[in-house]
Amino acid sequence: MNFKKILIILPVIFMLVLGACGPDTQTDTAPETIPQLTLPPVIKEAVPTTGGEIVFPAPQQNPTALNPLKTKNVELYNMLSLIYEQPIRMGTDGKAQPELVETWEVDETGMTWTFHLRKGVQWQDGQGEMTSDDIQYTVEELIKLSNEESNYVYNKEAIASWNAPDEYTFQISQYSPGYDAVYFMTFPVLCKAYCESENIDTAKPVGTGPYQIAEFDMDEQVSFEVNPSWWKQAPYIQKLTAICIPNHDAEMYQFEQNLLDIVTTSSLTVDTYQKYQEIEYKDYLTQYYDCLVPNINGIFGDVNLRQAVAYGLDKREVVSKALLGHAVATDYPVSPDSYLSGGSSKIYEFNQQKAKELLELSGWKDLDSDGLAENVQGDNISEMTINLLIPANGEDTYRMDVAQNIDSQLLECGINVDIIEKEPAEYKTSLESGNYDLALCTFYMDINPDITNIVGTGGEHNYGNFSDPLLDGLLTNCVTAISEDTLKEAYSAMEDQFLAQMPHVGLYYRTNALLYNATLNIADNFRDRNLFLSIPQWYIYVEEPEA
Numbered sequence: 001m002n003f004k005k006i007l008i009i010l011p012v013i014f015m016l017v018l019g020a021c022g023p024d025t026q027t028d029t030a031p032e033t034i035p036q037l038t039l040p041p042v043i044k045e046a047v048p049t050t051g052g053e054i055v056f057p058a059p060q061q062n063p064t065a066l067n068p069l070k071t072k073n074v075e076l077y078n079m080l081s082l083i084y085e086q087p088i089r090m091g092t093d094g095k096a097q098p099e100l101v102e103t104w105e106v107d108e109t110g111m112t113w114t115f116h117l118r119k120g121v122q123w124q125d126g127q128g129e130m131t132s133d134d135i136q137y138t139v140e141e142l143i144k145l146s147n148e149e150s151n152y153v154y155n156k157e158a159i160a161s162w163n164a165p166d167e168y169t170f171q172i173s174q175y176s177p178g179y180d181a182v183y184f185m186t187f188p189v190l191c192k193a194y195c196e197s198e199n200i201d202t203a204k205p206v207g208t209g210p211y212q213i214a215e216f217d218m219d220e221q222v223s224f225e226v227n228p229s230w231w232k233q234a235p236y237i238q239k240l241t242a243i244c245i246p247n248h249d250a251e252m253y254q255f256e257q258n259l260l261d262i263v264t265t266s267s268l269t270v271d272t273y274q275k276y277q278e279i280e281y282k283d284y285l286t287q288y289y290d291c292l293v294p295n296i297n298g299i300f301g302d303v304n305l306r307q308a309v310a311y312g313l314d315k316r317e318v319v320s321k322a323l324l325g326h327a328v329a330t331d332y333p334v335s336p337d338s339y340l341s342g343g344s345s346k347i348y349e350f351n352q353q354k355a356k357e358l359l360e361l362s363g364w365k366d367l368d369s370d371g372l373a374e375n376v377q378g379d380n381i382s383e384m385t386i387n388l389l390i391p392a393n394g395e396d397t398y399r400m401d402v403a404q405n406i407d408s409q410l411l412e413c414g415i416n417v418d419i420i421e422k423e424p425a426e427y428k429t430s431l432e433s434g435n436y437d438l439a440l441c442t443f444y445m446d447i448n449p450d451i452t453n454i455v456g457t458g459g460e461h462n463y464g465n466f467s468d469p470l471l472d473g474l475l476t477n478c479v480t481a482i483s484e485d486t487l488k489e490a491y492s493a494m495e496d497q498f499l500a501q502m503p504h505v506g507l508y509y510r511t512n513a514l515l516y517n518a519t520l521n522i523a524d525n526f527r528d529r530n531l532f533l534s535i536p537q538w539y540i541y542v543e544e545p546e547a
Contacts, residue, residue: 050236052540054261054520057251058222058242066218067200068188068207069142069150075264077151078531079242082224083124084188084207087115087135087170089533090447092285092525094338095484096182100130100189100208101170110177110482111160115185117168122229123191124212130189132164137192154446155184177480179487183448210235210536220244235536255515262516264531268324268398270513280518283326283511286528287446289333290402292388292505293431293439293464299386300437300464304362306502309438310348312355312413313406319508322401327508332495333443333451335509339484340449340491348499355413359384366414373414385416389436391427399440402507406440431463438505439463447529449491450479455503466503 059075068080087101098104101115121130139162145153158180160173172181194206204216210230215223224240243260245251255263256273270281292309294300300309315329331348334341356373359365364373364384373384390403400421407417417438422430431439441463443454452475453459457467474494481487498504514531516522519541523534 047542048236048521048539049542050234050238050539052237053239053241054237054535054538055241055243056260056262057245057254058218060244060246066202066205068205069138069145069152069190070201072151074528077529079222080188080205080207081209081530081532082211082240082535083205083209083213084190085209086188087117087185088182089530090183090186092337092527092530094335094340094447094449100135101185104182106181106482110480111174113172113174113181115170115172117170118231119168121208121231123194123208124206124227124229125194127191127194127206130191130208131167132170133167134189134192135170136162136164137195138187138190141190141195142187151446152187155180155448159184177482179482180448180479186447211240214239218244232536236539237535240535258517261520262514264512264514266396266510266512268326270326270515271324273515275518278518279515280522281513281515282522282524283513284526284528284531285328285335285337286510286512287335287444288510289330289335289443289445290327290507290510291333291441291443292406292507293441294466294502294505295434295436295438296465296467296503297434298437302362303501304358305364306505307348308355308358308362308413309410309415310502310505311351311358312410312415313348313505313507314350314409315507316350317409318402318405322405323398323508323510326511326513328511329508331499331506333445333454333504333506334449334491334495335445338449340488342492342495352413359414364414371411371414372416383416384414385418386437387418387420389420389422389427389430389439391440392421392423403440434463434465451475452479455498462503464503466501468497468501468503471497471501471503 059073059079066080068077068084071077071080086099088104089097089099091097098118100118100121102118104113104115106113115135117130117132117135122128123130142150142152143156143159147153158174158176158178160175162170162172164170172184174180189208190200191206204213206212208231210227210232211224212227213222214225215221221244222242224242226235226238243254245254248265251260251263252265252273254260273279274281294306294309300306310331319325319327319329328336330336330341332341359373364375366372367374367376367381375382375384388403388406390399393399400419403417403419407419410417420436430436431441443461454461455466455471456462456475457469457472471494474490474497477490478487478494481490512528514522514526521539521541523537526532526534
């Protein structure tokens, strides 16, 4: 397996305005003034209305990457998702959702999966109906690509064969039981007839999605219009325009100048762009998981010390101070919003006393009341000092802020931390050679939640050299499960063992933000790799007309 690569309540102040009282001296012709109750004006509910346009930045990507199977740029992936659809889509909760495939089942061996296609789905530009021939063509094109050329081939090693028994059925056989075929079927589907007559790397993209291309110039802009033959409810927004902009700073400037309607950013100071009733933002979860990897061949071969670090860290405080709240705390590599994760219910409770007790169990205790834990070996007394390896990044310094927060928190437990910052190449060398005690690492987790690669014995990116036969067996159970129920059961058992052994001290999943014009109603439930999935449900606020 390859490297694993988120109602604003507008306060309405009700003011009671009392009418002025009449004079003390009353006359027959001047009745007493009755206090009047003045209500605020009725605020009309915004209603979905068809029409309007959204302008957003086009990804800065060489046009030769327009083949969606070769897309490795997240921004281009999201733009092309307006045009192309997948047989199966993974929801934000990690569950497989039908798209071009309507239903599927697996045989008793757990190795042969049968997918039943949705009938009547039409290709754009009058290319006819989507059938199993298109699925088979796409699979065969995908299999030709290497891991470096495509983000969609991570499961291809599990696929033994495939066939299309009829126009609306597609089958995949695996080498071993498991859910791999379902994860594999998340590629964008190509139109066979169109691709065989065009150079798909540079030609105008043609798919089955909610929008189709009206004007196409990847050096200037791409204009989208509603696909009239889309098989779902038609989008409200009728036109989308992607403008080519040279860099992210220029994107943010143009957004501030109201030349763009939406823009994404990883800036931790995104709050400063928010303007009441003009600009809003929504955080969304990314696939970037940050953790502390302990070197099992050093002092952290002791599980008590790994657990002590986990108990000694207030991860929510790290998120609040170092990332200004733009992350979600976790102990575990599986996304906290996945149905396969215990989520916040299983986060290690911040407990410095528990951390000190675990240190003492391993022979580390503050003997001289200087605040640091010591260990006595014969005539030698050692203070608890560890090094924390982090990568240097001149443009994004948040990792140093994270490291400094970790340093100050662990010091409260008696652990002194030396932060070692190294340039990326040197950092990688130190990480792979085990020249560290703890390493702050970032993993990009893919839609397949299998974590064998980063914590399983001999895993390519198991940098800490962790090994646990029981965890390995539970990881195998996760890989071979063939239904949502068995997957949930297998991942729950594996998570318990993970948290008991702590091959990683999980920290958080990063969030990015979608900034948008406040006249837009933005549907929720999007992630960094399905950012535009809900655009057909977006609409521009229009006040309901007076009755």
